[in-house]
Amino acid sequence: MEQNNEQQPADATLRDLPDAEYEQIRAMIYDLCRLSFDKDKKPLVQYRLGKRLRDLGFSSYRQYLKFVKEQDGGEELTILINALTTNLTYFFREPDHYDFLTETVFKPYAAGPRDARLRLWSAGCASGEEAYTVAMVMNESIPDLDRRDALILATDVSTRVLDIARRGDYPLERFKDTPAELRDKYFEPADQGGRARFRALPALTRLVRFRHLNLMDKWPMSNPMDVILCRNVMIYFDKATQQELVNRFYDALKPGGFLIVGHSETLTGVKHRFEHFRKTIHKKSE
Numbered sequence: 001m002e003q004n005n006e007q008q009p010a011d012a013t014l015r016d017l018p019d020a021e022y023e024q025i026r027a028m029i030y031d032l033c034r035l036s037f038d039k040d041k042k043p044l045v046q047y048r049l050g051k052r053l054r055d056l057g058f059s060s061y062r063q064y065l066k067f068v069k070e071q072d073g074g075e076e077l078t079i080l081i082n083a084l085t086t087n088l089t090y091f092f093r094e095p096d097h098y099d100f101l102t103e104t105v106f107k108p109y110a111a112g113p114r115d116a117r118l119r120l121w122s123a124g125c126a127s128g129e130e131a132y133t134v135a136m137v138m139n140e141s142i143p144d145l146d147r148r149d150a151l152i153l154a155t156d157v158s159t160r161v162l163d164i165a166r167r168g169d170y171p172l173e174r175f176k177d178t179p180a181e182l183r184d185k186y187f188e189p190a191d192q193g194g195r196a197r198f199r200a201l202p203a204l205t206r207l208v209r210f211r212h213l214n215l216m217d218k219w220p221m222s223n224p225m226d227v228i229l230c231r232n233v234m235i236y237f238d239k240a241t242q243q244e245l246v247n248r249f250y251d252a253l254k255p256g257g258f259l260i261v262g263h264s265e266t267l268t269g270v271k272h273r274f275e276h277f278r279k280t281i282h283k284k285s286e
């Protein structure tokens with residue numbers, strides 16, 4: 001996975017995460033978010049939490065775990081989740097999915113009745129690039145979009161990345177696969193300290209609602225979805241969790257709706273009710 005080249009902490013006292021404490025952290029993060037950390041992920045966890053321990057002035061993981069458990073309100077749990085989730089993303093990642101949305105979802109919607117509702121959900125949206133890419137493509141494909149009831153819900157368990165998503169302000173690197181004319185149409189320059197940055201304009205931000213949501217909790221949405229994108233999220237879950245989630249996604253979709261997963265993901269080995277539409281795209285029966 002993307003994060004394996006991270007280094008271990010420099011501080012000698014935090015270099016060793018004892019197995020017993022690693023097991024406790026693994027169990028905690030699995031219970032909270034069902035993220036599965038194998039034994040070989042210990043150096044990664046050590047690296048990510050080592051920084052936090054140093055900031056708090058703790059010299060051992062045992063002290064830190066005591067602090068996490070004693071804390072009222074679970075604020076440190078939120079910080080722990082923020083530290084241990086992998087949030088890599090960028091605009092126009094896996095672009096064939098956006099071509100699919102244009103041809104199979106947005107153009108037919110644009111040709112249909114103006115009072116129809118359209119709902120898409122970016123589940124595990126990280127810092128928002130996926131949701132804003134959907135918004136760009138939607139705006140390009142539906143000429144009278146501002147007079148229609150079309151919205152994108154974007155959720156994540158990490159409050160850290162949701163803050164970035166809500167600010168909508170990104171470094172140039174995140175646009176490496178974005179056509180320059182789209183970047184310049186939907187973002188304004190927001191350079192900082194001599195580094196090129198771009199901020200999303202209201203034409204995009206008005207189409208997206210960012211919300212904090214752990215996919216393992218009860219979902220508050222009352223209206224069924226037309227499309228759910230859950231890309232590069234389920235790779236971090238075990239098969240039993242994937243199966244549970246895929247079936248909940250099925251129930252959350254309208255008949256004829258679509259579930260889109262990441263290019264490296266497959267529903268093989270997962271019992272589900274979807275029709276195979278094309279690779280990584282699954283359809284709920286009409």
Ligand SMILES: C[S@@+](CC[C@H](N)C(=O)[O-])C[C@H]1O[C@@H](n2cnc3c(N)ncnc32)[C@H](O)[C@@H]1O
Pocket residue numbers: 032033034035085086087088089090093123124125126127130155156157158161213214215216230231232233236262
């Ligand atoms: C690698 S990012 C994927 C971003 C985007 N979907 C993409 O494909 O570029 C995975 C995201 O899933 C989120 N995630 C992991 N477990 C989650 C859970 N239980 N509930 C909600 N989001 C979760 C992480 O916080 C992270 O931001």
